[in-house]
Amino acid sequence: xxxxxxxxxxxxxxxxxxxxxxxxxxxxxxxxxxxxxxxxxxxxxxxxxxxxxxxxxxxxxxxxxxxxxxxxxxxxxxxxxxxxxxxxxxxxxxxxxxxxxxxxxxxxxxxxxxxxxxxxxxxxxxxxxxxxxxxxxxxxxxxxxxxxxxxxxxxxxxxxxxxxxxxxxxxxxxxxxxxxxxxxxxxxxxxxxxxxxxxxxxxxxxxxxxxxxxxxxxxxxxxxxxxxxxxxxxxxxxxxxxxxxxxxxxxxxxxxxxxxxxxxxxxxxxxxx
Numbered sequence: 001x002x003x004x005x006x007x008x009x010x011x012x013x014x015x016x017x018x019x020x021x022x023x024x025x026x027x028x029x030x031x032x033x034x035x036x037x038x039x040x041x042x043x044x045x046x047x048x049x050x051x052x053x054x055x056x057x058x059x060x061x062x063x064x065x066x067x068x069x070x071x072x073x074x075x076x077x078x079x080x081x082x083x084x085x086x087x088x089x090x091x092x093x094x095x096x097x098x099x100x101x102x103x104x105x106x107x108x109x110x111x112x113x114x115x116x117x118x119x120x121x122x123x124x125x126x127x128x129x130x131x132x133x134x135x136x137x138x139x140x141x142x143x144x145x146x147x148x149x150x151x152x153x154x155x156x157x158x159x160x161x162x163x164x165x166x167x168x169x170x171x172x173x174x175x176x177x178x179x180x181x182x183x184x185x186x187x188x189x190x191x192x193x194x195x196x197x198x199x200x201x202x203x204x205x206x207x208x209x210x211x212x213x214x215x216x217x218x219x220x221x222x223x224x225x226x227x228x229x230x231x232x233x234x235x236x237x238x239x240x241x242x243x244x245x246x247x248x249x250x251x252x253x254x255x256x257x258x259x260x261x262x263x264x265x266x267x268x269x270x271x272x273x
Contacts, residue, residue: 011041014051021056036064040091043071050079057083064089069111074118081124088126090115095148096141099134112148120155128152129162133207135174135200146210146250153217153245161245163214164192165207194264205260209253212260217241233259 025032035056042065043049049065056063064087065080094100097109119126130145149161167190168174168182175182181199193211195204216237237259244250 011045011048014048014055017052018055018059021059021061025059025061032061034062034064034087036087038064038066038089040066040068043067043076046071046076050083053080053083053085057085060084062086066091068107069115070107072111072115072118074121077118077122081122086124088119088124090126090128092128092148093131094134094137094141095130095145096137099137099141099145102134102136103131109144109148113151116148116151116155119159120157123157125158125160126156127160127162129164131164131166132210133195133198133201134166139203142210143250147248149214150245150248160218161214162218163211165195165198165201165211167192167198196264205257206253208260208264209256210250212263213241213244213250213253213256215263216256216259217245 021035024035037052053063053065062084063080065085066089069090069092092112093103093105095109095112100107100109128149130149132142132145149163152159152161168178169190178200193208193215195201195208198204201207216234219234219238219241237255240255244253
């Protein structure tokens with residue numbers, strides 16, 4: 001965060017956070033039933049996080065929280081679930097220890113596997129986010145990431161899996177290293193769903209196809225806003241993505257490569273207009 005906004009962030013005390021929750025619940029024109037805490041470091045101070053979760057739970061509200069895999073334990077999940085936390089976001093990023101170390105992520109593949117083993121015991125909404133195409137990632141690393149994604153899908157009921165392409169932002173290590181080659185004013189450069197203008201990638205079409213596969217995997221079965229033909233195609237791709245992920249078939253992604261072609265063309269048209 002400090003790299004992006006150039007400022008030091010300081011977490012507010014639980015009582016101040018709970019006052020803000022009260023204000024939101026009292027002043028919104030709609031009925032508030034759930035509070036989302038979008039904070040990768042929410043559980044860095046465990047006591048503060050638990051005090052906030054307990055306080056929000058006492059207000060009869062449910063919660064979404066972000067949590068790192070190395071913080072997860074059954075006792076912690078049991079406790080915050082009892083307070084009303086029924087929605088989790090995990091930034092997995094990679095199933096390769098080599099790539100995790102390159103990212104300085106500070107977690108291990110074993111942490112991820114432990115999280116899967118714990119979360120499969122609950123019927124709780126959970127989102128697992130991955131980044132592919134990180135500089136230094138090799139085909140074997142990508143296969144390890146897809147293997148972890150497959151384990152999540154097969155073991156955790158109702159889990160959503162987000163697969164995005166690594167993007168370089170201003171102020172970060174790779175931006176300073178490659179800024180002469182980056183097109184900083186191009187929207188594609190900051191688009192997680194496209195490999196266009198990401199010069200460090202060699203297998204752009206395949207990475208985009210993988211992202212498209214997981215996009216259809218997460219597709220809601222109730223896509224009433226689509227026309228009949230699009231609905232049939234989307235349901236078919238949804239079924240094929242479920243089959244591929246469950247059985248680990250990530251090669252020869254012809255159907256998703258075709259779908260990705262139209263998605264990318266539509267995306268580029270929207271940028272140009």
